[in-house]
Each structure stands twice: as C-alpha cells, then as structure tokens.
Amino acid sequence: MHMMTTRVAARRGEREPLWTLFRVVFGLSALSWGGLALMAQLEHHYVEREERLSRLAFSDLIALAWMVPGPVGCNVAVQLGYTLRGRSGAWIAGIASVLPFFLVMTLFAIFYRTPLVHAAASETLINHFSVVLATLIGVTWYKQTRALVRGRLEWIAALLSCIALTYAHSPAAYVLMLGGAFAAGWLRSPAHPVQLEVSLDAGDGQLLVGLAALIVLFAIPLPQRYESTLLWPRLAGAGMTLFGGGFSALPVLKTLFVTPAIGVSNNDYTLAFSLSPLSPGPLLNVVPFIGYLINGWAGALIATIALFVPSGCLVVLAQRHLHQLKAHPRFEQGMRVLRAVTTAFLAVAVLRIVQRVPLQPAYCVTALFSLVCFARLKVPVYIVYGTVAIVCGVWLFYAHVV
Template sequence: MAQLENHYVEREGRLSRVAFSDLIALAWMVPGPVGCNVAVQLGHALRGRAGAWVAGIASVLPFFTLMTLFAIFYRTPLVRAASSQILLNHFSVVLATLIAITWFKQMRALVRGKLEWSAAVLGCVALFYARSPAAYVLMLGAAFGTGWIASPVRDSHIVVSLARGDWQVLASLSVFLVLFALPLPHRYELALLWPRLAGAGMTLFGGGFSALPVLKTLFVTPAIGISDNDFTLAFSLSPLSPGPLLNVVPFFGYLVDGWAGALIATLALFVPSGCLVVVAQRHLHQLKANPRFEHGMRILRAVTTAFLAVAVLRIAVRVPLEPVYLLTALFSGICFAKLKLPVYAVYGTVAAACGLWLAHGALH
C-alpha cells in the first residue's frame, strides 16, 4: 500500500491523499487481503472494471508463481528429508512469535473500550471451543450485530440503492458463505472445497495470520489430505514471499490438485473479496457516514483479534515444552519486537542454528 501511495499519489498525482485514504479505509471494512483490495480499488478508480481486473491480477501473480514453485519444490524427496520435525518445531515457534506480536499490535490499535475488550475475550473463548466453520460465521455476525445495536446513535439508517449486478454479486457471495458454514459429510469436502474456500474468504478480517484457524478447518482434514506439518510450514514461510500473508493459498491448492488446484484456489479466495470491495466502493460515502455501521465494524474488528490469539495457542500446544524452543521464542521476540529484523533473517538464523545443532548431534 505504501508503494501504491508513493507512485500514484505522490509521484504521478493520479489520486489525492484523501481519496487514497478512503480506499484503505474501505479495504479494512471488507473481508480479504487489505493490500490486494486497495490495488483492486485503485485499478477501478483509474480504469474502471478492466483496471480492477488488471490491478488484481498484477497484485496476485508474483506470489502465486513463487508459492506454486515452492509447492513443487516442497514435493521433492530432498526437501522432505531436510524438513525434520525439529526444524519444523523451531519454525513453528518463530511463526507463533510473529503472530503474537501482530496480535499485540492489533489489540493496542483496535481494542479500547469495554465492549471491544468483552468482544475480544468472548471471541477467544468461542474460537477455542469452535469445531465447525459455522461458529466463525455466527461469531462475526453476532459481533457486528452487537456493535450495531449498542451504537450510541440509534436514529441513523443506511439508504443504499443497489444495481441488479450488485445484487447478483452479493447473492453469489452469500451462497459461498452458506456453503462454508454448513456442516457437510466428509465425502463432499473435496468436491466443494473451492466454493467453500470462496465462502471462507468472506470471514477473513484483520490480516493474513487471522486466516490460520479458518483455512486449517478447510484444508487439514482426512478428505483433503494436507497434514499439520505442511500447513504450519506454509504459514511459517509465507512472510518470505511477496504479497499478502494469504499467499499460502496457491501452495495448498497445488498440494490438493497440482497447477489447476493452485490457480482455482487463488481465484476462489481473491476474486470474491475483489468483487465485494468494488461493489462497496460505489457506496463508500453512505457506509462511512453511518455511525451505527462504523460501530458495528469496530466490534467486528475487535473480535477478529481472537483469531490471532487462538492461532498462537494452537501452534504452541503442538511444540514440546523444552528449553531450546523457549530460547527460540525469546530470540524471535527480540528480533521482531526490538531489533525490527526482517522475517527472512530470523528464519535463516534459526535454520542455520538448527542445522549446526543436528550436525553436532550426528557427529556425537
């Protein structure tokens, strides 16, 4: 987003700073990857519908290519042999630390009043015991509804006139969301995976790491066949690839169904949110001007912090409680929070230290 602002606002002056800020605000209001949603809106503002498609493809293509190539390389026996359980545990600790710091920053930015704190705590409890996608949909819907009802402004109404095409888009997204929420027999999980992934994208607020529990519900099942180790490693290495942290989706798609799976998975997750943000952009002023809608979104964003907290917890319980992993957590925390080191430097250092440790053990 900073690169887009620098090029189109400061250098070329195609948009004003206020107009670009409106794009960012709307991207946070709708589900999906924030950076890609801003790019799609920018393309739509500059070149209409064709510009939105070109901007969306341009923002997705780099990480789609890299993560699919990584999935191909990951399938080789050499990488399988090198991915020892000890290394995966250390990478999991680094990932949990990174998510924990992201959670702390979001809590400071999004959770302030008593209602937001209550929503965040109740969201953590609900997610901890949640075992179905329906729980995610109900929790987010209840959060927005609570914020709408509890808004101090009671006499405002949203008046939005939708075109026929907008209604068709919203109806299609609602069908995907229902498919994701409904409990399905195991034999239908693979057949309906991609429509359900599109519905899952409609629940993803608050950044890429918040998607970890949601995507795990879809992909780490006996019918799909992706293991816990595959899933955690993909999320561990996602910050090393350009693009949003949801760049893991083509990796999972390739593991399920090769190149076709990588392409369909990417389209299923990113196209619906792009369509939704374009529809919402036409009615941005009505949405922003309504205090009840904004209050509902505040509570909704507070609840999404629970996805990060539960993601940390679910990773932590899989790692043995040993001093060496606590040392990795301390090292990662200092690197990310204090030294502001890039993610690849931390992963590289941990991988090198783990390799030396394993080599030393093999010699003895």
C-alpha cells in the same frame, strides 16, 4: 502555484494505461512483504510521485479495504485500479498484485514435494519454524489489539471470542461469531437520524446473493464425501469471513484443509504459514502453496481465484457506495466491534501452535530470539527464518556426526 495546481488536477484526470497499471502494481507487489508494505508503496507511487490521487482519496481506499474481508493490500490495489480505469483496471490491478506471490509460493510447493526438501524439513526444523511463526503472530496480535480494541464493548467482544474460539472447531461458529459481533456493535450504537440507503442494481444484488450463498456453504457441516467436491466454493466462502490480516486465517482455513478428505497434514499446513512471510504479498499467499499440494498447478490456480476474486468483487461494490457507508454511524460501530473480534483469531492461532510444540529449552531460546528480533530490533522475517534454519541445520549435523 496556480500552474502547479492545474497540472496536478490534469494529472489526476488522466486515464492510466492498462499495461502501465499492470507493470507498476506487479513490480510493487513483487517487492512488498506483507499487505501494509504494498499499500505504502502504492501510496508513494500514485499519491506522492505520480500525483494521480489525493492523500485523502487514497486514505478512503485503505479505510474501505479494512472494512471488507480479504487481503487488505490486494483490496487496495483492486480499488486503485477501479479508480484509475474502471472495472478493467480493477481486474488488471488485482491480477498484478496476486501474480508475484502466486508464482513464488507455487514454486515453494513444487520444491517442497521433492525428496531432498522432504528430507531437510525434519520435525525439529518445522517445530523451530512454528515457534518463529507463533512469535510473529503474537507480536501482530499485540499491535492489532492496541490499535483496534479500545472501548469496553470491544474488549468484552474480543475476550468472549477468544474463549469461544478455543473450544469451537466448526466453520459455522466462525460465521456466527463475526455476524454476532457486527450485530452487537450495530445495536449498541446510539440511534442516529441518518438512514443507510444503498441502491443496488440487479447485478449487484446477484453478487451479494452469490457471496452469501458461499458463506452459508462454508458454514454448514457437510458429509465427508462432499468436502473434497465442494472444497473450492467453501474456500471462497471462508475468504468472506477473514478480517484483520492473514494470520487470522490460520484457524479458519485449517477447518477446510486439514481433514481426512482433503489430506493436507498439520505439518504441511503449519509449514505453509511459516513460509508465507518469506514470499512477497499478503500473508494469505499460503493459498497457492496449499492448493498445489492438493491438486498441482490447477489446485494452486483455482485456490487463488477462489480466495481472492470474491473479496475483490465485494470491495469494488463497496467502493461504489463508500460515501453512503461512511455516513452511517451504526455501520461503522458494527465494523469496529467486528475488527476487535478478529484479534481473537490471532490469539487462538498462537495457542494452537504452542500446544503442538514440545516444551524444550531449545524452542524457548528460539522464541526469545524471535521476540527480540520482531518486537525490539525490527529484523526482517526472512533473516530470522534464515538464522534459525542455519543454526538448526548446524546443530542437527553436529548431533548426527557425534
């Protein structure tokens, strides 16, 4: 027993080679559909198989990833790289976690622009895919509400946010709502003698100021002629408001991309989110797809950097001060209310999709089929999409022949 304990301790003290770190994270990300799947695979490899981290240490990485904005799975990968190899490891692990879905979604966008795919992607098929997407988001909303919304304050915040988001269409409303939720949780938390004291060096302070400036740039209304010029910095600011999973991004990112100045159509935007579960990675993998539609390969690359790099920098900064953040009850209470508010983004995303799909029996059948598959049978997303696509294609072909 003593020899085993010594071996584990020595194993945890080893430096992970950067190439090994990249290879492992890239491989696991390429086989992970969704951020939760990536986290589970990282835990299995580095905690259970390699014994590089304790289970408690890895759970701290997951907890912090939920506390900061951005894709949770990628945030965990960045922290893991930082823990194993410092800042260089954080960059390597972050790139490795993003690269698989960046390539897949960019390829989707390339073929989407071909005449053959445009002809196949009829309005009927897009509507059926939208129904599947709405059902998937609805099931996700139900699960997140059960897990995150418990206390009276959290229920009130979630309900008020649903009402506010139904009528709000500006980035400023999203930023104010999230900030107000955190402030409400902070103020309603009982007074505690523990003080939140975080010592920041000059570089940390400059990073926080820069991230705050990006949020402000996203929030303020701009003349139409500046929307295209400042699109990518505003996308980085939008990423700083995304909590609670990728589907919460649907109404937020829509305010940036589906505008006359940018030129992404509502159909293209909805289809991007419909395709996102078919690709590995978190549901924010839609960003390279949309970036490619706007400006080709350069747009896909810049959009991915703009959304994922700021949250990665923030999670590394927070990880260095994790022990101080965890010790402050008011901070944790503020984050609990904020996470409860993010469930409203999912509810409103379902509402927006349902509003644009015609109320017809065929779409109701698709909704019922998707609900049974996702909620009861736990069928993989790609099988549901594939089944719907085949049935829809056969029906359209038969209708055309007849």
